[in-house]
Amino acid sequence: MKHFAFLLAMLLTITVLKAQNIPYNLTPDWESNPNGQVSTGLGLADINGDGWKDIIVADGNDIHRQHLVVYYNNGDGTFPYDPDWESADIDYHGHLAVGDIDGDGWIDVAVSVYIGPSGFSDPGKVKVYYNIEGELEASPSFESSEFYTFSCVLGDADGDGDLDLAAAAGEPYGSLFDSGKIFYNTDGIFEQNPQWTSAIQMGAMDVDFADMDGNGFLDLIFSCEETPNYIYLANNDGIISETPAWYSDENENYMNSLDIGFIGSDTFPAIVMTGNSQLGGDGKVRLYDFDEGIPASSSASWLSNYFGYGSGILLADVTRDDTLDLIYGGWWLPIKIAIGNGVNFQINPSYTSSSSSVVEAIQIADLGKENIQFINENILIGIESAAIHLTHKIVENILNIYKNGVLLEPSDYSYIPGKNRISFKNRLFTGDELEIQYEYCYDGDLVITNWDSYKGNYIFYNTNPPVGLISYDKNVVLNLINIYPNPANEFINIDYVLDFDSEVEIEIYNFKGEKIKTIHKGYRMSGRNSTGCKTDDLKTGLYLLKLIACDRYFISEFLVLNN
Ligand SMILES: [Ca+2]
Ligand SMILES: [Ca+2]
Ligand SMILES: [Ca+2]
Ligand SMILES: [Ca+2]
Numbered sequence: 001m002k003h004f005a006f007l008l009a010m011l012l013t014i015t016v017l018k019a020q021n022i023p024y025n026l027t028p029d030w031e032s033n034p035n036g037q038v039s040t041g042l043g044l045a046d047i048n049g050d051g052w053k054d055i056i057v058a059d060g061n062d063i064h065r066q067h068l069v070v071y072y073n074n075g076d077g078t079f080p081y082d083p084d085w086e087s088a089d090i091d092y093h094g095h096l097a098v099g100d101i102d103g104d105g106w107i108d109v110a111v112s113v114y115i116g117p118s119g120f121s122d123p124g125k126v127k128v129y130y131n132i133e134g135e136l137e138a139s140p141s142f143e144s145s146e147f148y149t150f151s152c153v154l155g156d157a158d159g160d161g162d163l164d165l166a167a168a169a170g171e172p173y174g175s176l177f178d179s180g181k182i183f184y185n186t187d188g189i190f191e192q193n194p195q196w197t198s199a200i201q202m203g204a205m206d207v208d209f210a211d212m213d214g215n216g217f218l219d220l221i222f223s224c225e226e227t228p229n230y231i232y233l234a235n236n237d238g239i240i241s242e243t244p245a246w247y248s249d250e251n252e253n254y255m256n257s258l259d260i261g262f263i264g265s266d267t268f269p270a271i272v273m274t275g276n277s278q279l280g281g282d283g284k285v286r287l288y289d290f291d292e293g294i295p296a297s298s299s300a301s302w303l304s305n306y307f308g309y310g311s312g313i314l315l316a317d318v319t320r321d322d323t324l325d326l327i328y329g330g331w332w333l334p335i336k337i338a339i340g341n342g343v344n345f346q347i348n349p350s351y352t353s354s355s356s357s358v359v360e361a362i363q364i365a366d367l368g369k370e371n372i373q374f375i376n377e378n379i380l381i382g383i384e385s386a387a388i389h390l391t392h393k394i395v396e397n398i399l400n401i402y403k404n405g406v407l408l409e410p411s412d413y414s415y416i417p418g419k420n421r422i423s424f425k426n427r428l429f430t431g432d433e434l435e436i437q438y439e440y441c442y443d444g445d446l447v448i449t450n451w452d453s454y455k456g457n458y459i460f461y462n463t464n465p466p467v468g469l470i471s472y473d474k475n476v477v478l479n480l481i482n483i484y485p486n487p488a489n490e491f492i493n494i495d496y497v498l499d500f501d502s503e504v505e506i507e508i509y510n511f512k513g514e515k516i517k518t519i520h521k522g523y524r525m526s527g528r529n530s531t532g533c534k535t536d537d538l539k540t541g542l543y544l545l546k547l548i549a550c551d552r553y554f555i556s557e558f559l560v561l562n563n
Contacts, residue, residue, distance in 0.1 A: 021319055021339065021350050021351075022318060022319070022337050022339075022350050022351040023318065023443065023462045023463045023464045024318075024337075024351065024353075024446060024460040024461075024462065024463060025460060025461075025463060026352075026353055026354040026355070027353065027354055027355045028353075028355055028448070028458035028459060028460050029459055029460060029461045030078070030079065030458065030459040030461070031081075031455070031456040031457070031458055031459075032071065032079070032081050032082070032083075032456035032457045033081045033082050033456055034452075034453060034454050034455055034456045035082065035456075036064075036453045037057075037059045037066060037069075037453060037456075038059055038060055038061045038063040038064050038066060038451045038453050039057050039058075039059050039360065039449040039450055039451055039456075039457050040057075040058050040059065040060065040061045040093055040094055040095060040360045040361065040449060040451055041056075041057065041058030041068075041093055041094060041095040041096030041111060041112070041360075041361060041449070042055070042056070042057055042058075042095075042096070042360070042361035042362075042363050042447060042448075042449045042457075043055075043056035043096050043097070043098035043109060043363070044056075044098075044363050044364075044365040044367070044417065044418055044447060045098040045107040045417045045418075046073075046107060046417075047070055047072070047085075047106075047107055047109075047131060047134070047135070047136060048072055048134040048135065049106065049133075049134045049542075050073070050075065050487075050559060051542050051557055051558075051559050052072075052073035052074075052075050052077075052367075052369070053073055053365045053367055053396075053417070054070055054071060054072050054073050055070070055071040055073075055079060055447060055457070056068070056069075056070050056096065056098060056109055057069050057070075057071070057083070057449055057457060058093035058094065058095065058096045058111050058112075059093055060090070060091055060092045060093035060094075060114075061092065061093070061094065061114070061360070061451045062092055062114055062115055062119075062120070062173075063092075063451065063453070064092075064453075065090040065091055065092055065117065066090055066091075066093065067083075067086040067087045067089075067090055068086065068087040068093060068096070068109065068111055068129060068136070069083035069085065069086045069087070070083060070084060070085040070086075070136065071083050071084060072084045072085070073367060075487075076368055077366075077367040077368020077369070077370070077445065077461070078368075079367075079459070081456075085135065085136065087129065087136070087138060087139065087140075088138040088139045089138075089139045089140065091111075091113040091117075091124070091127075092113055092114045092115045092116075092119075092124060093111055093112070093113060093114070094111070094112035094113065094114040094124075094149065094150040094151055095111075095112055095150060095151040095152065095206070095360075095361060096109055096110060096111040096112070096152070097109070097110045097111075097152050097153045097154045097165070097416075098110075098154070098416065098417065098418075099154035099163045099414065099415075099416045099417075100131075100163070100414065101128060101130070101154065101162075101163050101165075101185060101188055102130060102187075102188025102189070103162065103188060103410075103411050103414075104131075104188075105410065106130075106131035106132075106133060106134065107131055107417070108128060108129065108130045108131050108136075109128070109129045109131070109136060110126060110127070110128045110129075110152050110154060110165050111126070111127055111128075111129070111140070111152070112124065112126050112149040112150055112151050112152045112167060112168070113125045113126065113127065113149065114148060114149065114150045114171075115148060115171070116146065120171070120173065120174060122146075123146040123147050123148045123171075124146065124147070124148055124149055125143055125144045125145065125146050125147065125149070126143075126144045126149050126152050126165065126167045126181075126183070127140035127142055127143045127144065128140055128141065128142035128165070128190065129141075130142075142189070142190050143192075144167075144183065144190070144192055144193070144194070145192045145193050147167075147169050147178055147181070148169060148170060148171035148176060148178060149167045149168060149169050149181075150168055150204075150205050150206070151167070151168040151204075151205060151206045151207055151257075152165060152166065152167045152168070152207065153165075153166050153207050153208050153209060154166075154416055155208075155209030155218050155416070155421065155423070156209075156218055156238075156386065156387060156414060156423030157182045157184065157196070157209070157218065157220065157234075157240055158184055158238055158239065158240075159217055159234070159237065159238020159239075159386035159387075159423075159427075160238075160386075160425060161386065161412065161413055161414055161423050161424050161425030161426070162185040162188075162414055162423075162425070163185055163414050163416075163423075164182055164183060164184050164185045165182070165183040165185070165190060166180065166181065166182045166183075166207050166209065166220055167180070167181045167182075167183075167194070167207065168180065168202075168204035168205055168206055168207040168222055168223075169181055169202070169204055170201070170202050170203040170204050170205075170224070170225075170227075171203075172203035172205070172224075172225035172226050172254075172279060173279070175203070175226060176203075177201035177202055177203050177226075177227060178201055178202065178204075179197035179198045179199070179200070179201060179202070180197070180198040180200075180202060180204055180207065180220065180222055180230075180232070181194035181196065181197055181198075182194055182195065182196035182197075182220070182240070183195065184196070196240065196242065197242065198222075198230070198232060198242055198243075198244070199242045199243045200227075200230060200243070200244055201227070202222055202224045202227045202230060203224045203225040203226040203227045204222040204223070204224045204227075205223055205224060205225055205255065205256050205257065206222070206223045206255075206256065206257045206258045206273075207220065207221065207222050207223075207258075208220075208221055208258060208259070208260055209221070209421065210260040210269050210389070210421065211269075211387055211388075211389060211421070212231055212233065212260075212268060212269060212290065212294060213233055213245075213268065213290075213293060213294050214267060214268055214383075215233075215234070215235075215236055215383065215385075216236075216381075216383050216384060216385025216386060216387060216388075216428070217234035217235070217236070217237075217238040217385070217386050217387060218234060218238075218240075218386075218387045218421065218423065219231055219232060219233045219234050219240065219245075220232045220240055221258065221260060221271060222258075223255040223256065223257060223258040223271075223273045224253060224255060225253070225254045225255060225256070225276070225279060226253065226254065226279065226280075227253065228247040228248045228249065228250075228253050228297075229247065229248040229253060229255055229258075229271075229273065229288075230244040230246065230247050230248075231244060231245055231246040231247075231294060232244050232245065233245040233294065236384070238386050245294055245296070246294050246295065246296065246297060246298070247296075247297050248286075248288065248297070248298070248299065248300070249297040249298065249299055250299055250300065252280055252281045252282070253281065254275055254276055254277065254278075254279050254280045254281030255273040255274065255275055255276070255281075255286070256273070256274045256275070256276040256310055256311050256313075257273065257274050257310075257311055257312055257313045257361075258271055258272065258273045258274075258313065259271075259272050259313050259314050259315045260272075260315070261315035261324045261393050262324070262389070262393075263287075263289065263315075263323075263324055263340060263342065263343065263344070264323065264340075264342030264343055265342070266289065266290075266291055267291075268289075268290040268291065268293065268294075269290070269389070270287060270288060270289040270290065271287070271288045271289075272285060272286065272287050272288075272313055272315060272326060272328075273285070273286050273288075273313065274307070274310030274311055274312070274313045274328055274330070275307070275310050276308075276309050276310050276311060276330070276331075277308055277309060277310075278309050278331075282303075282306065283306050283307050283308045283309065283310060284303045284304045284305065284306060284307060284310075285303070285304035285307060285310060285313065285326065285328055286300035286302070286303055286304075287300055287301055287302035287303075287344055287345070288300055288301065289301045289302075301344070302344035302345065304328075304338065304345070304347065305347055305348070307328070307330055307333065307336075308330055308331075308333060309330045309331035309332065309333065310328060310329075310330045310333075311329055311330050311331055311358075311359050311360055311361075312328065312329045312330075312359045312360055312361045312362035312448065312449075313326070313327070313328045313329075313362065314326075314327045314328075314362045314363065314364060315327075315340075315393060316364045316393060316394055316441075316444060317340075317392075317393070317394075318337060318444070319339055320442065320443075323340045323341070323342050324340050324393060325337055325338065325339050325340045325345070326338040326340060326345040326349075327362055327364075327446070328362070329359030329362055329448065330359055331358045331359065331451075332356055332357070332358055332452075333356055333359065334352050334353040334354070334355065334356045335351075335352070335353040335355075335359065335362070335446070335448065335460070336349040336351065336352050336353075337349055337350060337351035338350070353460070355458070357448070357450040357452050357455045357458065358450050358451045358452040358455070359448055359449070359450060360448075360449045360450065360451050361448070361449045362446065362447070362448055363418060363446075363447050364394050364418070364441060364444035364445065364446055364447070365394070365396065365417070365418060365441055365444060365445065365447070366396060366441045366442070366443060366444055366445060366462070367445045367447075367459070367461075368445070368461075370443065370462075371442050371443040371462075371464065372396050372439045372440070372441065372442065373392075373439065373440055373441075373442045374399075374437070374438075374439055374554050374555050374556070375391075375392065375437075375438060375439075375440060376435060376436070376437050377390060377391055377435075377436045377438070378433065378434065378435050378436075379433075379434040379436065380431070380432075380433055380434075381428045381429065381430060381431065381432040381433070381434065382430060383430060384427055384428070384429055384430065385424075385427070385428045386423055386424055386427060386428070387421055387422065387423045387424070388421070388422055388424075388428070388434070389420050389421050390420040390421075390422065390436065390438065390440075391420075392420060392438075392440035392441075393419075393420045393440075394418055394420070394440060394441035394444055395415065395417065395418065395419060395420050395438055395439070395440050395441075396417065396418075396438075396439040396440055396441050397417070397438060397439045397557075398413075398415050398422065398436065398437075398438045399437040399438055399439065399513075399544065399555055400435075400436075400437040400513050401413060401422070401434060401435070401436050401437070402434070402435040402436075403428070403432060403433070403434055404432060404433055405433075405435075407513055411425070412424065412425045412426065413425065422436070437555060443462040443464045444462060445459055445460065445461045445462050446458075446459065446460040446462075447459050448460075482494075482495045483495075483545060483556060483558045486558045486559060487558075487559040487560065487561045488535045488558060488559070488560050488561070489535070489536070489560070489561060489562060490534065490535060490536045491532055491533060491534050491535055491536070492532070492533055492535050492545075492558060493530060493531070493532050493533075494506060494530065494531045494532075494533070494545065494547065495528065495529070495530050496528075496529055496530075496531075496547060496549070497527065497528050497529070498524060498525070498526045498527065498529060498549055498550055499526060499550060500526045500550060501523065501524070501525050501526050502523070502524060502526075502549045502550045502551075503521075503522070503523055503524075503548075503549065504520060504521075504522065504523070504524045504529070504531075504547070504548070504549040505518065505520065505521050505546075505547075505548040505549070506518070506519045506520040506521075506531055506533075506545065506546070506547050506548075507519070507545070507546045507548075508533075508538075508543050508544070508545055508546075509543065509544040509545075509546060509555075510541070510543060510544075511541065511542050511543070511544065513544075516538070516543070519531065519533040520533075524549070535560050535562075536562065538560045538562060539560070539562060540560055540561050540562050541559070541560060542557055542558070542559055543557065543558055543559075543560060544556070544557055545557070545558055
């Protein structure tokens with residue numbers, strides 16, 4: 001009996017520790033109405049420009065021809081159960097990519113169409129819905145020539161700073177292999193046929209960009225079924241080679257989705273991929289790392305236990321120790337989170353959701369902005385470059401970039417919400433100093449698309465208590481607690497906590513980074529403080545509030561709605 005009590009106490013302790021480590025409930029906190037939707041592609045980005053991230057979902061897969069839909073954020077991290085917007089057209093939609101393709105400040109959406117209108121006998125295409133001042137166009141104004149494609153990604157493939165469109169091509173069920181493709185961006189527009197095609201035919205299911213060899217230019221990575229996985233490197237002019245520099249050399253390769261990140265303090269990023277044993281293979285998650293650079297070929301340095309039909313995968317720091325953890329899901333399977341140790345991941349994941357569904361995509365963002373962190377990251381350029389990676393992987397927003405002390409225009413660079421790569425229009429040279437002010441996700445909410453038409457899409461909200469913005473150096477001497485009301489009309493209040501008596505300066509900037517006014521300048525005592533300010537003289541729009549105190553500063557955004 002005593003032994004039993006001891007065992008029970010130990011089990012309880014372990015359960016409590018798990019709950020502390022992984023800030024998610026075991027079942028989703030939100031589920032959209034299923035509506036027969038076969039949800040696949042997922043993006044988290046602000047479509048309607050109110051400063052809150054919306055959920056963009058591509059429905060269809062290879063089951064039905066369905067719509068692209070958007071669930072708008074209610075302005076507090078909650079969402080309607082049915083989409084607010086759907087496209088006029090329908091297709092067998094695969095995965096999607098978000099980014100401002102035409103540089104007008106509004107996030108556009110690219111979607112892969114896996115198969116054509118008559119099904120598997122007919123190839124699909126890739127298409128783009130441009131965002132017209134806060135609403136996606138009803139039908140895509142760009143549609144490529146036909147090919148089978150399950151996934152696409154946006155990134156600068158030619159070192160000119162704008163977002164090009166790369167597509168994974170092939171249809172492994174029919175053993176139809178195809179070249180990977182890049183459509184180069186010319187003034188925000190793509191041509192119907194790709195200008196880059198890989199020399200190798202692949203059964204590619206997923207694709208992403210990253211600077212894999214650290215030469216300052218983005219490279220292209222494919223995860224594949226039936227063929228090896230491949231890396232195509234850019235040369236020192238930013239031109240991606242049509243022949244791969246690396247292939248995976250396992251005997252069998254049936255990989256579904258991939259993600260890329262700096263696992264520890266490595267110089268080069270690592271790749272994780274989910275195995276999916278529907279057509280073959282071992283159904284394990286693989287980690288390929290490149291500590292010594294990119295060899296001609298290599299095998300995975302780490303494997304998970306057998307998982308089965310693996311699908312969505314994401315690297316994110318969920319335990320707040322600055323080390324990436326591994327989140328993955330599968331078809332008719334739960335979500336698992338394996339804590340990272342800086343080299344690889346737990347074999348027995350700390351977290352397994354008690355829900356299961358046909359997981360397709362996994363993304364993270366702080367949907368309610370309860371704990372977005374601001375950081376001012378300085379990067380000294382060591383080699384002529386067109387792209388850099390930021391330290392924090394899940395970037396929410398880039399606020400300002402200074403190059404050698406000069407503020408860059410938003411048109412001088414491109415980035416993707418949720419990813420940590422930035423590409424520049426003008427080359428960076430050795431000795432250039434970048435100062436990048438950005439917001440990153442600290443306590444992210446987990447969003448999952450499901451293609452089971454009887455289950456909705458899921459949100460697992462982060463269960464860490466909201467604490468407001470936290471000092472960027474982790475020594476919390478200053479906390480901005482709240483800006484309210486937000487949106488504001490006639491006035492706003494700013495609540496903040498000082499750790500010691502300090503000079504306090506509070507300034508308002510417009511979104512171009514121009515100072516509008518100083519609303520407070522003076523000495524304040526330690527503890528909780530509050531400052532009010534009239535905003536009836538401000539035009540409707542997003543503003544930045546900068547709070548300077550205790551040798552620190554924060555930038556937070558707020559919305560003004562005035563007529
Ligand atoms: Ca929004
Ligand atoms: Ca746009
Ligand atoms: Ca480009
Ligand atoms: Ca590179």
